[in-house]
Amino acid sequence: MTVSNPDGATSILATDCGSTTTKAILIELKGDEYRLIVRGEAPTTVEAPFEDVTKGVLNAVREVEELAGRKILAGETIMTPSKNGEGVDLYVSTSSAGGGLQMMVFGVVKTMTAESAQRAALGAGAIVMDVIASNDGRLPYQKIKRIRQLRPDMILLSGGIDGGTTTHVAELAELLSAADPKARLGAGYLLPVVYAGNKDASGIVKATLGDKTALVITDNLRPVLERENLGPARTQIHDLFMEHVMAHAPGYKKLMEWTLVPIMPTPAAVGRIIETIAREKGIQPIGVDIGGATTDVFSVFQGVFNRTVSANLGMSYSISNVLAETGIDNIMRWVPFHVEEKDLRNRIKNKMIRPTTIPQSLEELMIEQGIAREALRLAFEQHKSLAVGLKGVQQERTISDTFDQTSSGETLVNLRDLDMLVGSGGVLSHAPRRVQAALMLIDAFLPECVTHLAVDSIFMMPQLGVLSTVHPKAATEVFNKDCLIHLGTCIAPVGTGKEGSECVRVKLEREQGSSEEVAVNFGQMKVMALAVGEKARVLTNPTKGFDAGAGHGRTFEAKIEGGVVGVIIDCRGRRPFVLPVSAEQRVKKLNEWNTALNVYPAVS
Amino acid sequence: MAHAYTPGVTVTAKTKLVRERRLPLAGTVLAKAGDQVKAEQVVARTELPGNVQTVNVANILSVLPEDVEGTLTKPVGSSLEADEVFAMSRSFFGLFKSKCKSPIKGTLESISNITGQAILREPPIPVEVHAYVDGKVIEVMEKEGVRVETEGSFIQGIFGIGGETWGEIKLLVKKSDEPLDASMLDASCSGKILIGGSRVDTAFLEKAASLGAKGVVVGGIDDKDLRQFLGYDLGVAITGSEEKGISLIITEGFGGMRMAEKTFSLLRALEGRKASISGVTQIRAGVMRPEVIVAMDGKPAPVTGKASVFSESGLEIGSAIRVIREPNFGRLGRVADLPPELRELETEAKVRVLEVEFDDGTKAVLPRANVEMIEG
Numbered sequence: 006m007t008v009s010n011p012d013g014a015t016s017i018l019a020t021d022c023g024s025t026t027t028k029a030i031l032i033e034l035k036g037d038e039y040r041l042i043v044r045g046e047a048p049t050t051v052e053a054p055f056e057d058v059t060k061g062v063l064n065a066v067r068e069v070e071e072l073a074g075r076k077i078l079a080g081e082t083i084m085t086p087s088k089n090g091e092g093v094d095l096y097v098s099t100s101s102a103g104g105g106l107q108m109m110v111f112g113v114v115k116t117m118t119a120e121s122a123q124r125a126a127l128g129a130g131a132i133v134m135d136v137i138a139s140n141d142g143r144l145p146y147q148k149i150k151r152i153r154q155l156r157p158d159m160i161l162l163s164g165g166i167d168g169g170t171t172t173h174v175a176e177l178a179e180l181l182s183a184a185d186p187k188a189r190l191g192a193g194y195l196l197p198v199v200y201a202g203n204k205d206a207s208g209i210v211k212a213t214l215g216d217k218t219a220l221v222i223t224d225n226l227r228p229v230l231e232r233e234n235l236g237p238a239r240t241q242i243h244d245l246f247m248e249h250v251m252a253h254a255p256g257y258k259k260l261m262e263w264t265l266v267p268i269m270p271t272p273a274a275v276g277r278i279i280e281t282i283a284r285e286k287g288i289q290p291i292g293v294d295i296g297g298a299t300t301d302v303f304s305v306f307q308g309v310f311n312r313t314v315s316a317n318l319g320m321s322y323s324i325s326n327v328l329a330e331t332g333i334d335n336i337m338r339w340v341p342f343h344v345e346e347k348d349l350r351n352r353i354k355n356k357m358i359r360p361t362t363i364p365q366s367l368e369e370l371m372i373e374q375g376i377a378r379e380a381l382r383l384a385f386e387q388h389k390s391l392a393v394g395l396k397g398v399q400q401e402r403t404i405s406d407t408f409d410q411t412s413s414g415e416t417l418v419n420l421r422d423l424d425m426l427v428g429s430g431g432v433l434s435h436a437p438r439r440v441q442a443a444l445m446l447i448d449a450f451l452p453e454c455v456t457h458l459a460v461d462s463i464f465m466m467p468q469l470g471v472l473s474t475v476h477p478k479a480a481t482e483v484f485n486k487d488c489l490i491h492l493g494t495c496i497a498p499v500g501t502g503k504e505g506s507e508c509v510r511v512k513l514e515r516e517q518g519s520s521e522e523v524a525v526n527f528g529q530m531k532v533m534a535l536a537v538g539e540k541a542r543v544l545t546n547p548t549k550g551f552d553a554g555a556g557h558g559r560t561f562e563a564k565i566e567g568g569v570v571g572v573i574i575d576c577r578g579r580r581p582f583v584l585p586v587s588a589e590q591r592v593k594k595l596n597e598w599n600t601a602l603n604v605y606p607a608v609s
Numbered sequence: 610m611a612h613a614y615t616p617g618v619t620v621t622a623k624t625k626l627v628r629e630r631r632l633p634l635a636g637t638v639l640a641k642a643g644d645q646v647k648a649e650q651v652v653a654r655t656e657l658p659g660n661v662q663t664v665n666v667a668n669i670l671s672v673l674p675e676d677v678e679g680t681l682t683k684p685v686g687s688s689l690e691a692d693e694v695f696a697m698s699r700s701f702f703g704l705f706k707s708k709c710k711s712p713i714k715g716t717l718e719s720i721s722n723i724t725g726q727a728i729l730r731e732p733p734i735p736v737e738v739h740a741y742v743d744g745k746v747i748e749v750m751e752k753e754g755v756r757v758e759t760e761g762s763f764i765q766g767i768f769g770i771g772g773e774t775w776g777e778i779k780l781l782v783k784k785s786d787e788p789l790d791a792s793m794l795d796a797s798c799s800g801k802i803l804i805g806g807s808r809v810d811t812a813f814l815e816k817a818a819s820l821g822a823k824g825v826v827v828g829g830i831d832d833k834d835l836r837q838f839l840g841y842d843l844g845v846a847i848t849g850s851e852e853k854g855i856s857l858i859i860t861e862g863f864g865g866m867r868m869a870e871k872t873f874s875l876l877r878a879l880e881g882r883k884a885s886i887s888g889v890t891q892i893r894a895g896v897m898r899p900e901v902i903v904a905m906d907g908k909p910a911p912v913t914g915k916a917s918v919f920s921e922s923g924l925e926i927g928s929a930i931r932v933i934r935e936p937n938f939g940r941l942g943r944v945a946d947l948p949p950e951l952r953e954l955e956t957e958a959k960v961r962v963l964e965v966e967f968d969d970g971t972k973a974v975l976p977r978a979n980v981e982m983i984e985g
Contacts, residue, residue, distance in 0.1 A: 064923075071949075145663045175723050183661045183728060209723065322892055326844030350832035354863040355934065357846055358768045358892055362934040363960065363978045369935065370956040437957035606957055 011265070011475050014094035016087045018069070018077060019468035020062050021271060022049055022100040022260075025297035025321045025360050026431070027058070029065035030465050031073050031093070032472075032483055039479040041487035044463050045069035048361050050256075057256035058100070059263070083263055097475060098264050099467040100257070101271035101296065108242070109157045111137045111181065113164030113173040118202065121227045122163040124391055125201065125238040127313045131159070137180075139164070139173045145180055152184040159245060160186065160196065160218075161238060162210065165203030167228045174206040178213040185217065195219040197245045201226040201238035221245065266475050272301045274470025275429060276312045278484065279303040281473065283310075288424035291450065293381060294466065295430035297321035297360055300384035304392055306417040311392035315384035320377060320432050321360030328353050331379040338584050339375030339448065341595035342368065367605060370437070374445055377432045381449030389416045420453040421499075421554065427489070429461035436460075439569045440602050443492040453499050453579050454554035455543070455563045458492040458570075491537050493568030497575040500551035501583070502527035508551055508576040512544040525576045530598045533574070535567030543572065573602065618765035618860075618898055618981075620872045622911050626763055626902060627747065630738045631754035642749050646740040646757060648775040648885045653738045653754040659731030662713050667725025670698040670707045674725030680709070687717050689729065696727070741773050742885045743904040761904040762879055762911065764860070764872055766826065769888030769899025770839070770848045771856030775802075776823035778876060778884050778903070782806040785873035788865065789827055791816045798822045802884045802901070804876045808865040809857070811837040818854035824886045826858045826876065826901055829866030849889030849897075856888035858899040861939055869931070869941075871983075878911030879903050930965060930980040937975070941983070942967040 017032040017039070027049045031042045045068025050061035063081055070077050076091040077083060084092030108131045112119025115138035126133050134157055137148050162181065164174040186196055198218040200210045207222050214220050224237040261268060272294070279292035283305035292303040300318040304311050318327055328336060333346050340349075352372060356362065364370040428434075428446050436442040442460045446452075465488055473480035498509050508527040514520040516539065525531050535541055543565050549558035565572065577598075585591040599605055636655020640646055666677045680696040689695055689711040696709035711717070715731040744759030779801040781793045789805035791812040798820050805827035811834045817825060836842050839851060860872050884903045891897040924930070928944045946964035953959050954976065961977045 145661060149661055172724055175721070176726070179721060179724065179726070179728070180663075185658070323845060325842075325846065329842040329844035347831055347833050348864075350836075351863040352935075354768075354832045354835075354843075355938075358862060359933045359981075360892065361978050363958070363976050364956055365934065365936065365954055365976055365979060367955050370958075435958065437959075 011095055012478070014086075014476060014479070016093040017095040017097075017472065017476065017479055018066065018083065018093040019096070019465075019472050020065060020098040021274075021465075021467040022058050022061065022098065023271065023296055024101055024299070024319070025049060027061035027065045028464065028468070029062070029069045030463075030468050031069050031075070031077075032479055034479075038486070039482045041463075041465070041483050043069055043072040044465065045072060057259070059256045059259050062098070062260065062263075095265055095472075095476065096263060097266055097468070097471045098260065099269045099271045099274045099471045100260075101299065107131070107134050107157050108159040108161060109133070109135050109137065109152065110161040111163065111177050113139045113177065113202075115141050117230070118164045118227050121233050121235065122161050122201070122238070124233070125163075125226050125235040126161050126242060127391055131242060131314065137177070139176060145183075148180055149184040152181070152186045157186065157196070159242065160198045161242065162198060162200045162214075163202040163226050163238070165206060165225075166230060167204050167225050169203055169205075171203055171206035171209060174202050175209045175213070178206075178210045182213045182217060197221065199223060199238060199241045199245065201241070219245075266471065269467075269471040269474070271296075271467045272299075272312060272314050274467040275301060276303050276310070277470040277473055278466045279427065280305060280310050281481075281484075282425070282427070286425075289419075289422050290425040290427060291385075291418070291423055292427040292466075293384065293429065293433075293446075293450075295320060295377060295380055295384070295428075295432055297431070298323050300380050300430075302384050302388035304388065304418055306392070306419060306422065309392070309417055311388065311417065313384070313388040313391050315380075315387050318380045318384050320373065320380065320430075321356065323380075324353055324360075324376060325357040327376055327380045327383070330383055335379050336372075336375050337588075338591060339378050339595070340372055341592055341599060342371070343588070343592065344368075344372070371605070373432060374436070374441060377445055378449045381445065385450055389418045392417045420451065420456075423452055423456050425457045425459060426450055426452055426495075427459045427461070429464055429466045431464060434461050434464035438604065439490060439492055440604050443495070443570045443573060444598075444602060444604055446492075447495055447497070447573065447575060451497070451579055451582050452495050453497055454552075454561065455545075455565060456495045456497070457566060458495055458568065458573075459489050460492055462488055462490045491566060491568035493535060493570040493572055494543075494565040495573045495575055496543065496545055496553070497577075497579055498545065498547045498551040498553045499579040500547070500557070501578040501581060502548075502550050504528040507548045509548070509553060509574065510546045511572075511574055512546070513572060514542045514544075516540045516542075523574070525574045527576050527578065528594070529574075529576050530601050531574045532570065532602055533572040535565070535571045537568055539567040541565055541567070541572075570602075618767060620764050620869065620875060620983075622762050622875055622878075623760065623905070624763050625758060625760045626742070627756050627758045628742055628744075628902075629750075629754065629756050630740060631750065632736060632738055632752075635752040636736070638749055638752065638755060640740075640746045640749070640755055642746050642755075644746045645744075646746060647743050648739065648741055648883070650740045651737045652740045652746070652757070655736050656733035657736050659715055659733050661718075662715075662729045662731070664709060664712065664727045664729060665725060666696050666709050666720070666727050669709050670696060671700070672698055672725070675722045677725050677727070678720055678722060681717075681720070683717060685717055685720060688715070689717055690714050739773070741775070741887075742902050743883065743906055759902065759904045761902060761906070762875060764826075764875065764901040766858035766860045766890075766899040766901070767862055768846065768848075768892075769856065769858040769890045770835075770851045771824070771853060771888035772849050773885065773887045773889070774823040774856050775883060775885040776800050778802050778804060778880050778882055780804045780877055780880050785828065785870055786867040789813045789825070794820055794822075796820060802826060802886055804873075804880075805868070806873070807867045809859075810834045814838050814853075814855060814857065822855055824856040824858065824884075824888070826860065826886065828859065828861040828868035829864050830857070830859050831865075832863050835863075846890055846892035848891075849887070851888075856886055856899075858886060858888055858901065862933075866939055869939075875911060876901075882906075882908070924963060924977060924980075924982065929983040930963075931983055932965070932975060932979060933981050934979040937967075937973060940967050945972060947977075 015034040020029045028046045045065045047064030086094045110122040112122045119138035223241045226238045294301045298319045300315045433442045469480045512522040545553035546560045547553040554561035640652045683695045694708045718728045718730045742759045744757040746755045747758045748756040787806035788808040802824040807828045809827040942965040945966040951959040952962045
């Protein structure tokens with residue numbers, strides 16, 4: 006499909022093929038601005054009996070046709086360009102339908118090159134199934150067994166600084182060759198291997214793996230100890246993913262022929278939007294996209310963009326893994342009513358095996374939102390641990406000297422400096438009340454001091470991300486006007502205290518003239534009204550045990566923006582944030598906060 | 610979703626199925642097109658390269674990597690016994706001998722003059738592929754395997770554990786809502802595929818496995834029992850390689866779930882017949898469901914009711930459906946209405962709904978996402 010002038014487009018169709026659902030949005034030029042018209046969705050169809058992702062796309066587009074009253078399809082073809090109000094001028098798409106790229110990474114030193122390799126792979130949106138390092142404690146045959154068992158889509162091999170020793174890298178290549186890994190996508194498919202290690206070892210790696218794998222050699226991802234160079238490896242992984250892995254998913258070849266620009270992996274598209282927000286607003290944001298199979302977290306701190314895909318944390322296919330990783334108690338702590346562990350476990354497993362179902366009762370909704378909190382929290386923990394400064398930068402060392410290095414790098418993520426937290430994904434975007442999304446974000450990320458909160462209105466950031474590559478104006482306009490729902494601002498002083506004791510006094514001076522002051526005690530949450538588009542000056546005056554951003558006991562002043570929820574004052578504590586241990590007390594507090602923020606309707 | 614439907618699992622008395630039986634590596638195919646095969650018959654065979662052991666000869670013998678080749682007492686490609694010397698060096702005017710012994714029985718595969726390591730490989734591991742179902746070979750994939758076609762009854766479950774197995778069907782309950790109990794088990798269950806009603810627990814599974822039963826097919830299981838039986842919390846639903854001595858298929862879901870009447874009636878009609886079952890489940894893109902296959906083998910197909918045709922256009926008035934989430938989990942009915950407008954649920958979410966008339970005549974309004982069409 007080609008369009009001679011994308012800028013002249015008056016109608017745009019964009020889809021996102023998720024692991025659970027396929028979403029389609031229709032954008033039209035109204036006057037001189039682009040606006041979202043409607044959204045449709047349908048179950049993703051990569052599995053039997055369909056095994057063709059385009060079926061789900063067509064079903065989602067049919068819903069768009071129905072809701073918009075506009076004919077877009079001629080049979081099973083998207084009509085382009087538009088003519089007489091039918092068809093569209095542009096069609097673009099993103100995808101994460103296969104559940105993501107599953108790969109293994111190899112490095113020489115577990116805490117250095119292996120870790121850099123892991124960051125490169127995660128940053129490319131991959132699921133890292135295992136990290137194999139020369140010094141990871143496993144015997145060679147154990148590593149080989151593991152390689153055979155996992156059947157990855159791709160392998161990233163790294164190790165050694167440029168000009169350094171080649172021995173360990175050669176060993177890893179030999180290990181890989183002996184394992185003779187087979188990909189899961191087909192017997193005749195050569196496994197892609199990206200080599201991004203010591204350039205002096207490239208020849209050895211090529212000789213060892215060149216005939217057995219689809220080998221690609223790129224720049225060393227850690228050319229010197231002090232510096233990472235993850236970009237080239239990330240790019241290769243991404244390109245190979247598109248070319249090799251996604252192309253093997255059922256129906257993708259057909260879908261590729263339909264779109265104007267290459268189909269973008271969903272995390273890459275959402276990452277573009279977050280980077281754009283950071284750049285255009287000059288802020289340090291965190292974005293999160295919680296999907297069915299994966300939860301992706303994005304951040305820009307100190308000018309550095311980081312992206313992690315927590316491959317097995319999600320709200321449908323991966324929901325049971327959230328339980329397995331966090332434990333039943335951590336989920337139950339968010340549920341504001343008594344539920345038996347046995348019952349909760351069954352509900353979670355039933356959602357896992359029937360991932361497209363939705364909560365019908367309020368109780369089911371509360372449980373799902375409790376699980377979402379844990380998925381978000383765990384994904385954020387992973388993100389923080391991987392968005393770090395480099396280990397081993399204190400002194401020059403050789404590879405062999407660093408085998409037992411244990412010091413850890415500092416995370417770049419700093420909640421005090423966090424300006425904006427943006428949420429996306431079904432459970433956040435489709436929360437029946439926006440305040441539910443706000444509270445899920447706050448409970449999971451525990452933002453500190455002053456943080457603006459927003460949510461993707463109907464989960465369209467992926468589509469806008471890929472659209473921005475071919476039509477930035479349309480993407481930006483729709484993003485600003487229709488996509489982002491401003492929830493408001495969270496004010497959360499850092500510190501802890503005695504339940505009911507004084508914590509902060511917050512004075513809000515709205516730009517339009519009115520002002521208001523509240524006192525919030527420790528253990529309480531309150532909301533102050535500040536609508537979308539409204540701005541205010543806020544003065545947060547904490548008692549001496551708390552830090553609102555200017556130091557303990559010192560008043561912190563900030564300019565803030567409102568939202569559909571307003572200004573949420575969270576005095577439940579930070580560092581630590583602790584929920585009551587007793588189930589009875591905890592349920593009581595949860596209900597108290599839910600009432601204060603009007604989170605759920607009363608059920609008769 | 611206007612066109613939303615959740616394709617249900619298939620339960621049918623008679624259908625044709627093809628199963629691909631493929632080796633992980635190239636090997637030898639032992640059957641030819643047209644052959645009638647039995648489930649337990651080996652149709653293809655290969656050998657996996659044995660596990661690899663590396664021996665750092667250079668370090669052990671204190672020689673340079675490039676000199677290792679010269680220390681070999683057995684050439685590359687030789688067979689070795691465990692503890693057999695395959696390299697040796699002499700020092701100090703030949704007075705001191707350093708020896709390098711093989712830690713395994715296997716083959717000296719290669720030597721690296723860069724790392725100084727020897728790669729030793731254990732004897733090959735035979736890999737066999739069985740036919741899995743009684744049927745006819747319809748295609749041979751050279752050096753890889755065969756496709757076996759069978760005609761018979763086919764039941765898909767919603768979740769399972771354990772791999773492929775086969776055995777005679779034996780019902781342990783009279784009604785689909787009866788739970789399985791360990792007291793129902795005895796020596797006659799050995800080698801059988803045991804059929805239950807609503808629920809199975811850890812005690813039953815452990816006793817059944819110890820008695821040599823091959824598999825269990827039942828409506829539901831509590832997750833707490835699954836966790837206890839497996840010994841761990843199942844995270845991602847990718848199963849099939851659990852080695853618990855028995856395969857399990859649940860047909861409805863987690864909890865005490867009455868087996869669907871159609872499924873139970875079909876299994877009851879098939880009692881005494883040989884079934885091939887697989888607990889392999891993958892709940893991801895490319896979903897794989899556990900299954901029970903009973904080849905007709907010349908016998909007539911059970912009569913259990915009309916097969917319905919799966920409609921690719923989605924839900925329609927009159928479509929037969931089952932509710933797949935609380936409330937009303939497991940209830941059967943027919944679509945009475947498909948309102949086009951969004952309706953608000955108790956959660957305040959506005960979604961596409963349908964009106965269902967249950968088999969007992971009562972009606973309910975449900976999210977379209979919470980029903981599945983009944984196939985087969």
